[in-house]
Amino acid sequence: EEEVENQKSNNILGADHTTDLWALGAVLYHLHVGTTPFVSPSPYLTFLKIQRGNLYRPLAIADDDAWDLMTKLLKVNPKERLGADCFEVVANDDDDGGSGDNEHLKPNKIVKHRNGYDVIRNHPYFSGRKKKSENDDKNEMECDGDKKKENVVDVTNEPVPIPSLRDLCIRSCAELVRQDSLNLDIENDHPPGDGSCHDMLRLNKPDQRCVMHVLDRLRILSEPRVYRRFFKKRQEWRLNRIRPESRDFVGLTQMLDRQGNLPSEDDEEGNQLLVLPEPVKIVHLMNPLLVRELNEGCTDEAQRKEWIKELKDCIRAINRMRPKAVWVSGFVDPSCRKLIAKVNESIPVIMNDGSEFFSAWVNGAQGLFIQSSNFMDRKEESSCSSDYQGVDQLSWIRQELEQSRMSRHHTFVFADCDPMTLPTHLIKRFARGRTLCVFGPSSKPTFKIDNIYDGEGNVKVSTDTENDDNACSEEGGDDDDDDYSVDSTDSDKGKVSHSMSIVGGKDSGLYCITLADQAKWTWEEVSL
Numbered sequence: 001e002e003e004v005e006n007q008k009s010n011n012i013l014g015a016d017h018t019t020d021l022w023a024l025g026a027v028l029y030h031l032h033v034g035t036t037p038f039v040s041p042s043p044y045l046t047f048l049k050i051q052r053g054n055l056y057r058p059l060a061i062a063d064d065d066a067w068d069l070m071t072k073l074l075k076v077n078p079k080e081r082l083g084a085d086c087f088e089v090v091a092n093d094d095d096d097g098g099s100g101d102n103e104h105l106k107p108n109k110i111v112k113h114r115n116g117y118d119v120i121r122n123h124p125y126f127s128g129r130k131k132k133s134e135n136d137d138k139n140e141m142e143c144d145g146d147k148k149k150e151n152v153v154d155v156t157n158e159p160v161p162i163p164s165l166r167d168l169c170i171r172s173c174a175e176l177v178r179q180d181s182l183n184l185d186i187e188n189d190h191p192p193g194d195g196s197c198h199d200m201l202r203l204n205k206p207d208q209r210c211v212m213h214v215l216d217r218l219r220i221l222s223e224p225r226v227y228r229r230f231f232k233k234r235q236e237w238r239l240n241r242i243r244p245e246s247r248d249f250v251g252l253t254q255m256l257d258r259q260g261n262l263p264s265e266d267d268e269e270g271n272q273l274l275v276l277p278e279p280v281k282i283v284h285l286m287n288p289l290l291v292r293e294l295n296e297g298c299t300d301e302a303q304r305k306e307w308i309k310e311l312k313d314c315i316r317a318i319n320r321m322r323p324k325a326v327w328v329s330g331f332v333d334p335s336c337r338k339l340i341a342k343v344n345e346s347i348p349v350i351m352n353d354g355s356e357f358f359s360a361w362v363n364g365a366q367g368l369f370i371q372s373s374n375f376m377d378r379k380e381e382s383s384c385s386s387d388y389q390g391v392d393q394l395s396w397i398r399q400e401l402e403q404s405r406m407s408r409h410h411t412f413v414f415a416d417c418d419p420m421t422l423p424t425h426l427i428k429r430f431a432r433g434r435t436l437c438v439f440g441p442s443s444k445p446t447f448k449i450d451n452i453y454d455g456e457g458n459v460k461v462s463t464d465t466e467n468d469d470n471a472c473s474e475e476g477g478d479d480d481d482d483d484y485s486v487d488s489t490d491s492d493k494g495k496v497s498h499s500m501s502i503v504g505g506k507d508s509g510l511y512c513i514t515l516a517d518q519a520k521w522t523w524e525e526v527s528l
Contacts, residue, residue, distance in 0.1 A: 016089040018078035024120075025073025025081075033060045034217055037074055041254060045403055050076070052399045057245040060213035062206030065125040083120045087112055170207065173200065174214040181225040193232040200229050222251020224345040235341040239351055242358050247396060249360035252325070252348060257361035280363045280515040283323040283526070284439060285340075287311045287508045290330030291441045294506060310508035311339055317510055317528045319344045325362045326350065327513075329369065329414040330441035354416035357393045359400060365410035365515055368400055368435075372417040375426055397426075401433025408434060410515055415440035419502050428458070430500065436521060437501040446505025448523065453498050460497065 029037040038049035049055075053076040061067045072082035079085075088111040120126075180186045180198055190198035200208060208230060215221040224237075227250065231237035241250040248254075288294045288307050298304050318326055326343060329352040343349050350360045352369035360367045374390025404411040413430055415422060419440035430438055431453035452460045503511075503523065510526040 016078075017087045018081050018084050021073050021081040021083055022078075025070050028066070029061075029070050029074070032063075032066060032070075033058050033213070037070075039255070044406070048399055048402055052395055054396060054399055056247060058213060059209040059216065059243070059245075062209045063125070065123070065127075069120075069123050069125045082123070083117050085113060086116050086119060166207075170210045171214060173203070173207075173211045174218070177211065177215060177226060177229050178218070178220060180229060181220075181223060192229055201232065216250075219256065222256075235338060238341040238343070238345065239337060239349060241348075241350075242356050244356045244358070247356075247358045249348075249350060249358060252350070252360040252362060254359075254361050254366070257364065280365070281321070281323045282362055282365065282513045282515070283318055283321065283326050284503075284511045284513060285314055285318070285326055285328045286441070286446070286505060286511065287314065287336075288506045289336050290328070290332065291443050291506050292331035293443050295331055295333060307508060308335070308339070311336065313528050314508065314510050315339060315342055317526060318347065321510075321512075321526070322347060323512070324348075325360075327367060327412075327414060327439070328352070329416050329439060331416070352414050352416050357396065363515065365412065366400070366404065368397070368411065368413045370397070370413060370415055372415045372422060372440075375423050376417070376421070397429065401429060401435070404433050404435065408519055410519055410521060411435045412513075413438045418442040418444075419504050427502075428453075428456070431498060432456070434498055434519070435500055436519065437503055437523070439503045441506065442504030443506055444504065446507040446509075447503070449502045451500055451502070453500055 026037055036046075037055055038046050040046040040049060053074075055071060055074055057067055061070070069082070075081045176198065177200060180190070183189075186198065190196045192199060193201050195202065200211065203211065212221055212230060215226060220226050222241075227241070228234075228237040231240065242248075243250060287310060288298075289304075289311065298307075322344070325348045327350050328340060332340070332351060332353040340349060340351065348360075348362075350367060350369070354371055354373060356369075357371040357374075358369050360369070371390075371393060374393050401411075411434065413435050415438065417440055419438045420442065422438070422440075427438070431451075432455070454460050501523070510528065512522075512524055512526050514522045514524075516522070
């Protein structure tokens, strides 16, 4: 709308050169990654990402200069794009306008400033990729009558061939990893770090990222026997699956998740038949050692050993249950990490220790794992200015919650601190985004508070339960909040209610989250 008004006021027609700059950045991204910059399962979600300008760096972009060029071209504000000030589009006041019905419409004028797009050509990304000068081109071929002779020319500035030798090696290494994952004896013959030709740790970090990206595009990177080839210790490859650049979890992304679709199988005649799945069960692990105050303040060795024993019992129970995933949040010291890494490799362990913020998808349910340290000193959202270090996380939370509010899937939030200490503005935003529950460790006994929120995120009804089995569900229709875009079919006015729970505690145990249709879920303690 702003662009349309600007065009009307200045008598300028259509898009200008800054649109081409955006397209250039998108094409560069696609060439490096293989997907569009803001790819999402639906066009509307893609629109949300573009609107927020949330561009994340994937594994494939190992070149810092390439990423710098893309981020400068893919700016939401056209005036901020690299090269935007090289040209200027002005209205044409000449008399050579259109004819007929379009007589009042005149083509725009393009005014060039300085040396045009030299600011892009001189970017470090293009160093070594420039074409030879015109003088070199003249000396490249020499005509002798009807015959042409090729002269020996300097090829130091030749464009890099596509595909390059490095590109071919990257694909070969990815195929080697895939084949090694099928070899049951590879861990004994060539473990990671042995220095052999099977060792991916010999590669530098950028090349490792590119090999992992190829495997991720093949949708096999998340397989345990594939992912482990890039880490020397079991604890590393079991728990280091967070990708800070893209704010997701290896193997549990929205693009790979089937959104809870029913599986199918073929009958004898080749027809697909739906298979009723078992209930989706996700386990939430809790232990006093995950509470920083209790862990660091414990001086009784007997008490600590008892907590460790309880943690081991929980891990054994998890390996027997085989849930879809395990969610852990809180303070995780080295001893706890070592024990949690012993969960069976077929069960994803999603751990939030407060070092990063990210999301993970499990059978259509989304977990938002927040970094609470960014919010603890900002009790009011108005204090989160542009120079605030948590502004990126706040923008990311807004995007994810707007998506949750529209699609109404199961959404849970996991904090690394007591959820009751989170700022009020953050809790209200979770409620407006139709979050079902906020989990976190606490120094208090296990509690579960069920609140009914209105459309503004304010509490209407509150009930406090302790260690009780509860069934929670979403109630009401849509709330009317200016911070969110609402689909045309969701135009109901008036107040709306939404149920959101807050769960925390220090008691050791497992709590099973069972997902059902219509954003319904149950939360119950598991008997060990």
